[in-house]
Amino acid sequence: MVLQEQRRAKAHRYRDLLTQREYMKLMAANAVNRYGDSIDMIAFSLMVYQLTGSASWVAVIFGVNALPSILFQPFAGAIVEGMNKRYVMAAADIGRGLAVAATAILFMLGLLQPWLLLLLTFMNSTLESLRIPAGLAIIPRLLQKSMYPHGIAFNTTLKKMMELIGLGSAAAIIGMFGLGTAILIDAATFIISAALILGIDSKETSISGRLKLDMIGYMHTLKEGFDYLSNTRTVFTICLLGGAIGIFLIPINSMMAPYTTDFLGLSANGMSAAGISSTIGLGLGAILFPYLRKTLSSRILFISGGVVIGACYLIWVWIAAYADQRVFVYTLLIITMLVFGFFASFVETVIGVSFMEHIEEAYLSRVGAIFNAIASVTIPLGSMLIAAVMTKLNLLQLFGITGIFTILLFVGMLFIKTLRQL
Numbered sequence: 001m002v003l004q005e006q007r008r009a010k011a012h013r014y015r016d017l018l019t020q021r022e023y024m025k026l027m028a029a030n031a032v033n034r035y036g037d038s039i040d041m042i043a044f045s046l047m048v049y050q051l052t053g054s055a056s057w058v059a060v061i062f063g064v065n066a067l068p069s070i071l072f073q074p075f076a077g078a079i080v081e082g083m084n085k086r087y088v089m090a091a092a093d094i095g096r097g098l099a100v101a102a103t104a105i106l107f108m109l110g111l112l113q114p115w116l117l118l119l120l121t122f123m124n125s126t127l128e129s130l131r132i133p134a135g136l137a138i139i140p141r142l143l144q145k146s147m148y149p150h151g152i153a154f155n156t157t158l159k160k161m162m163e164l165i166g167l168g169s170a171a172a173i174i175g176m177f178g179l180g181t182a183i184l185i186d187a188a189t190f191i192i193s194a195a196l197i198l199g200i201d202s203k204e205t206s207i208s209g210r211l212k213l214d215m216i217g218y219m220h221t222l223k224e225g226f227d228y229l230s231n232t233r234t235v236f237t238i239c240l241l242g243g244a245i246g247i248f249l250i251p252i253n254s255m256m257a258p259y260t261t262d263f264l265g266l267s268a269n270g271m272s273a274a275g276i277s278s279t280i281g282l283g284l285g286a287i288l289f290p291y292l293r294k295t296l297s298s299r300i301l302f303i304s305g306g307v308v309i310g311a312c313y314l315i316w317v318w319i320a321a322y323a324d325q326r327v328f329v330y331t332l333l334i335i336t337m338l339v340f341g342f343f344a345s346f347v348e349t350v351i352g353v354s355f356m357e358h359i360e361e362a363y364l365s366r367v368g369a370i371f372n373a374i375a376s377v378t379i380p381l382g383s384m385l386i387a388a389v390m391t392k393l394n395l396l397q398l399f400g401i402t403g404i405f406t407i408l409l410f411v412g413m414l415f416i417k418t419l420r421q422l
Contacts, residue, residue, distance in 0.1 A: 016147060022141075023143040023151060026138070027155055029196040030158070031162045035165060036187075038164075039173060040182070040183060042170040043186070051112060067122070085137050086197055086200055088131065089197050093197065097191045099120050100124065101184060104184045107180050107183070138202055142200065149290040149293055152349060153349055248406050251386060260274060264323050274333055278338070281342035284345075285346055302346060306347055306413070309410075310402070312340040313406065314403040319332050319336070
C-alpha cells in the first residue's frame with residue numbers, strides 16, 4: 001500500500017495542492033502561527049532577560065517551556081484521539097493566545113513577576129501539547145495520502161518563509177512599538193489561526209467510539225498507541241530516527257554564537273547571515289524534495305542528507321583556521337550554512353513524510369504525540385551531553401567529533417534493512 005502511494009505521489013505537482021482547499025486553510029493557519037512565533041522568539045527572550053536580569057532565569061523558563069511536550073504529549077495524543085481535532089486545535093490556539101496576551105499586558109503594566117511568567121509559560125506549552133497531535137491527526141482528513149510529499153514539503157517551506165519574515169520584522173516592531181506590543185502581535189496570530197482552523201471542513205462529525213475520559217478507557221487507549229508503535233518496526237525506527245536527528249543539530253544550533261564570535265571573529269551580523277542562509281537552505285530543500293524523490297529513494301535522500309551534515313561540521317572546523325580573512329570566512333560560512341540547511345531538510349522531510357505514510361489514521365494522534373515527546377526529550381538530553389563534553393573539549397573539537405560520528409552513522413544506515421521502507 002505504501003509503495004502504491006509513493007508511485008502515485010510521483011505523478012503530482014505542487015499546483016495539485018490547490019485542489020486540496022481545506023489543507024490549504026490549515027497551511028494558512030500554520031503560516032500565521034509561525035510568523036507570530038518568529039517575532040516571539042526574539043521578543044520573549046528579551047522580555048525574560050529584561051524582567052529577571054538573569055541568564056539562569058532565561059534557561060529555567062525555556063526549560064519549563066519544553067517540559068509539557070516531554071511529559072504530556074503521549075497522554076495528550078490518547079486524549080484527543082476520539083475528539084474533534086479541529087475544535088481541539090482552535091481551542092488550544094485561543095487558550096495560547098489569551099495566555100500570551102496576559103503575559104504581554106502584565107509586562108506592559110509592570111505587574112509581571114518571574115513566578116507568574118513560569119506559570120503562563122507552562123500553561124501555554126501544555127495547550128501546545130494538545131494541539132500538536134490533533135494537528136497531525138487532522139491531515140489525513142484534509143490531504144490525499146499520495147500528496148503527502150508535496151503537502152508536507154510545502155508546509156515546511158511556507159513556515160520557513162514566514163520565519164524569515166518574522167525574524168526580519170521583529171527588530172523593527174520591537175524598536176518602534178516595544179516588547180509588549182511585539183508579544184501582543186504573537187497573541188493575535190493565535191486568534192487568527194484559530195479562526196482559520198474553525199473555517200476548515202474536516203468532515204468530522206460525531207466520532208464513533210469517542211474516548212471516555214475515565215482512567216481505564218484512557219490508559220487502554222494510550223497502551224494501544226505504545227503497542228502499535230512497538231509492534232510496527234518501520235514506525236518504531238522512524239520515531240527513533242526522529243528523536244536522534246535533533247542531537248546532530250544541537251551543536252551548531254546552540255553554539256553558533258560562540259563559534260561565529262570567538263572562532264571566526266565575526267560580529268552579530270555573522271550569526272544573522274548564517275541563520276538566514278540555513279533557513280533559506282531548509283526552504284529550498286523542502287520545496288525540491290518531492291521532485292528529487294521521483295528519481296532518488298527516500299532512503300538515499302535521508303542518508304545523503306546526514307552525510308552532508310557531518311561534512312559541514314568538518315568544514316566549519318577548517319574555516320576557523322582562516323579567521324583573519326573576513327571576506328573568505330563570511331563567504332564560506334554563508335555557503336556552508338545554505339548547503340547544511342538544504343540537506344538537513346531532506347533528513348527532516350523524509351522523517352515527516354514517512355511518518356505520515358506508514359501510520360494508520362486511527363493511531364496518528366497517539367503515535368504522533370509519542371514521536372514528538374521522543375524528539376523533545378532529546379534536546380535537553382543532548383544539551384546536557386554537550387555541556388559535559390565541553391568540559392573536556394573545545395568547540396572545534398566538538399564540531400570535528402560530531403562531523404565524523406554523523407558521517408559514520410549515516411553511512412552505516414545503508415546496511416539497515418528497515419530503512420528501505422522509508
